[in-house]
Amino acid sequence: MNHPETTAITAGRPPVEGDAPLNPSVVLTSTFHSGGPIGYGRYGNQTWTALEEAISELEGGQTLAFSSGMAAISAVFSILPIGAPIVASNQGYSGVMSLLNSFHASGRLEVRFVDVVNTDEVIAAMKGAALVWLESPTNPCLDVADLPALIAAAKKLGIGVAVDNTFATPLVQNPLAMGADIVMHSVTKFLSGHSDVLMGSLSTNDPALLKRLHDSRSFNGSIPGPFEAWLALRGLRTFPLRFNKSQENAKELVVRLQGHSKITRVRYPGFGAIVSFEVDGTAEQTQQVCDSSKMIAHATSLGGVESLWERRRRWPIESPSVPEQLIRLSVGCEYVDDIWDDIEQALSAI
Incomplete structure (x- = not known):
């Protein structure tokens, strides 16, 4: 396996053949001829695929790109049943906090807010939960959760775990390797890194979960633009x-x-x-x-x-x-x- 410094540069490239381009093309189309694996512009795009391949190699799981980080997060919550209990930090990214508070108030989800630094408190709140949503470090107070311990405890109880890895990035931690089910990135931030792209991603090692998240992206229309995907991949090189x-x-x-x-x-x-x-x-x-x-x-x-x-x-x-x-x-x-x-x-x- 290559080091991440090498992977960021080499992943998501076109096949090597005579006069083939070094970089992937921007595929500007909504419509594809029949007979291929994509089918329609809401289901996939070759430029998205190049970016997804690169993030997949960095995170160690199959990746889906989304129109924003919040679109990716919303896809995770969208596949949970009505009223499903989830455990989440009581202090984290304000967009997620606002969304979870609204879900809790409406009954869409039962949200158990916890102090993610208090490992015992988080584990105690897991009983009967459908998902543990972890952000480490938290935004903006930079609290750090004991991810290995929390992920192991959730897996022992058969609970799904999703980790926002935007701040730490795969250069610091790999939650999928710790046993997490989903890793989320606001690609807008460090991965693309030039303040010119809104994008998010989800990575997982579970093919069935990947299919559910792909369906959520397709049918909710939270897809990235091909040019934005190309910009994000160019940014990811550095x-x-x-x-x-x-x-x-x-x-x-x-x-x-x-x-x-x-x-x-x-x-x-x-x-x-x-x-x-x-x-x-x-x-x-x-x-x-x-x-x-x-x-x-x-x-x-x-x-x-x-x-x-x-x-x-x-x-x-x-x-x-x-x-x-x-x-x-x-x-x-x-x-x-x-x-x-x-x-x-x-x-x-x-």
């Missing part, structure tokens, strides 16, 4: 290089942030390119810090080559457990001293 550089920068910035007088807490799991920190000030002053950056983009997203930050509680749907003074910083690939200089001058605004 994913390990980008991620490793951003992670290197993040580790250095954590040391500097921990020594700054206007920072009360730094959250970092020891890996990855996301750093969350809390400002010694009010919510308004924290917002002022974000507004004062000159190089770091004040924007909602993460995982791109450029550094981004924001005060997460500026969004009404963000979990109230997230501190008002917390800034989530997605560290990019710029020269680390330039990032730090911008952080320092922004903090000097308060």
Whole structure:
């Protein structure tokens, strides 16, 4: 098996033959001649397939690409029965939290919210559940779950496990190898990495589960565009290089942030390119810090080559457990001293 740095570059290429292109083509069609495995433009596309093959090799399971990360997540929940009990973090990505809260309120699902860091609490909530939805590290507080223990406990009880691997990426952890049933990515983030694509993916080793998820994608119409799939695959070619550089920068910035007088807490799991920190000030002053950056983009997203930050509680749907003074910083690939200089001058605004 190749190392991921090699897989990212070599996977999802066309067959090698005389005068064949090195890169896959953008297949812009909704209609296919009969007699092939695709059948119709909502069921598949050769450009999606190239991207799916590359992610499959990185995650170690068969992959489906979706129009967004939330589309991929929604597909997982869509195959659960009405009222099915699921276990999920009480603090995580605000889009998922909003969706699960609405499902719980409507009776679509019975959601048991837990502290994912408390392994005993999570395991205790599993009894009778249909699915355990895990996000590790969590967004934006960067709490880390004991994935091996939680996955093993769920499997012992015959419960499905899905893991959002967007923050850690397959360079850090491989949940399918731990026994998880599904791995989800917001491909928008680190995998594509250039802030120009909305896309999601699901990977699994279970052929029957893959078929159900494929049907959900096809019949709900949550398919990616071929050009977006091509852009995502082009971005994925440099994913390990980008991620490793951003992670290197993040580790250095954590040391500097921990020594700054206007920072009360730094959250970092020891890996990855996301750093969350809390400002010694009010919510308004924290917002002022974000507004004062000159190089770091004040924007909602993460995982791109450029550094981004924001005060997460500026969004009404963000979990109230997230501190008002917390800034989530997605560290990019710029020269680390330039990032730090911008952080320092922004903090000097308060």
